[in-house]
Amino acid sequence: MKALVTGGAGFIGSHLVDRLMESGSKVRVLDDLSAGSLDNVKRWLENERFEFIKGDMRDPGIVKKAVEGVDVVFHLAANPEVRIGAQSPELLYETNVLITYNLLNAMRDSNVRYLVFTSSSTVYGDAEVIPTPEDYAPLEPISVYGGAKLAAEALISGYAHTFGFKALVFRLANIIGERSNHGVIYDFINKLKKNPEELEILGDGTQKKSYLHVSDTVEGMLHIFEHFRKESKTVDFYNIGNDDWITVKEIAEIVSEKMGLRPRFVFTGGVDGGRGWKGDVKLMRLSIEKAKKTGWRPKMNSYEAVRRTVRELLVTV
Numbered sequence: 045m046k047a048l049v050t051g052g053a054g055f056i057g058s059h060l061v062d063r064l065m066e067s068g069s070k071v072r073v074l075d076d077l078s079a080g081s082l083d084n085v086k087r088w089l090e091n092e093r094f095e096f097i098k099g100d101m102r103d104p105g106i107v108k109k110a111v112e113g114v115d116v117v118f119h120l121a122a123n124p125e126v127r128i129g130a131q132s133p134e135l136l137y138e139t140n141v142l143i144t145y146n147l148l149n150a151m152r153d154s155n156v157r158y159l160v161f162t163s164s165s166t167v168y169g170d171a172e173v174i175p176t177p178e179d180y181a182p183l184e185p186i187s188v189y190g191g192a193k194l195a196a197e198a199l200i201s202g203y204a205h206t207f208g209f210k211a212l213v214f215r216l217a218n219i220i221g222e223r224s225n226h227g228v229i230y231d232f233i234n235k236l237k238k239n240p241e242e243l244e245i246l247g248d249g250t251q252k253k254s255y256l257h258v259s260d261t262v263e264g265m266l267h268i269f270e271h272f273r274k275e276s277k278t279v280d281f282y283n284i285g286n287d288d289w290i291t292v293k294e295i296a297e298i299v300s301e302k303m304g305l306r307p308r309f310v311f312t313g314g315v316d317g318g319r320g321w322k323g324d325v326k327l328m329r330l331s332i333e334k335a336k337k338t339g340w341r342p343k344m345n346s347y348e349a350v351r352r353t354v355r356e357l358l359v360t361v
């Protein structure tokens with residue numbers, strides 16, 4: 045199998061590249077290195093099954109070149125920052141919707157048979173059913189980021205049905221682990237390194253979400269992809285997350301404890317009833333029953349994933 049991984053030098057992408065390379069696949073990475081780093085894929089740079097293209101997917105010519113000769117595209121390139129939506133909606137549009145549109149147009153004229161896309165729990169917005177299943181409706185994102193992911197999902201479905209390829213969409217919970225360079229754990233570690241006495245917590249700290257370690261995530265994606273390949277469905281959607289959830293305040297306590305600190309917690313109070321920022325979903329836990337039916341299950345719960353991530357990031361941050 046020859047795979048293209050967009051965003052393959054990024055956080056989740058590089059872990060996926062590791063698994064694909066270890067299983068003997070040929071892997072091409074397309075990444076603009078805006079958030080990702082060559083360091084994340086350096087162990088493969090000299091490998092003859094590995095190819096790296098530095099390029100911005102807003103350029104249709106680069107995307108066209110990248111899909112040439114591949115069987116499957118894992119599309120992970122994205123700007124993952126929910127919080128920038130209120131300031132830079134155009135950036136989230138370009139780096140989530142426009143680049144997906146460019147990819148789909150490139151796939152029209154290619155022999156790519158499968159597209160695997162990392163969407164997000166944020167497509168559900170403030171869901172009234174928790175744990176939230178894949179068929180929850182209506183999908184009403186409350187952030188520009190969630191809206192952009194949902195728009196990308198819709199385009200993917202339309203193109204797959206029209207142009208004859210299969211598409212698998214993953215709606216991911218909050219993914220954490222080694223090589224992540226944004227998000228709540230990364231932020232807390234950096235804040236505490238600057239000031240060990242005090243920790244600013246955005247919102248009221250009661251935001252409660254489900255967190256999944258990147259190793260469980262990538263294993264789930266590949267396991268479900270193998271299952272999907274044997275099915276007759278043109279497009280399918282799977283939540284990937286954990287059965288439990290954890291509050292931001294509990295995460296702050298774990299990070300502080302692991303750093304051997306006892307900082308004063310300062311809550312900003314946030315917006316719209318204690319959210320960290322406009323569009324921050326306060327309660328998120330996905331139903332993972334559909335994924336579990338394929339035989340996959342997470343090895344670490346949210347608490348274990350947070351603890352392990354703090355250990356991993358303390359070595360590198």
Ligand SMILES: O=c1ccn([C@@H]2O[C@H](COP(=O)(O)OP(=O)(O)O[C@H]3O[C@H](CO)[C@H](O)[C@H](O)[C@H]3O)[C@@H](O)[C@H]2O)c(=O)[nH]1
Pocket residue numbers: 123124125126127163164165166216217218219226227228229231232244245246247251253292319320321324325328
């Ligand atoms: O310094 C900080 C940073 C974050 N938070 C809080 O921590 C929670 C988690 O925030 P993250 O930035 O870690 O993650 P998000 O929930 O905003 O989004 C993450 O998970 C989503 C899916 O659930 C998307 O996929 C997205 O790309 C990914 O960044 C939020 O409630 C936020 O208010 C703080 O209190 N202080």
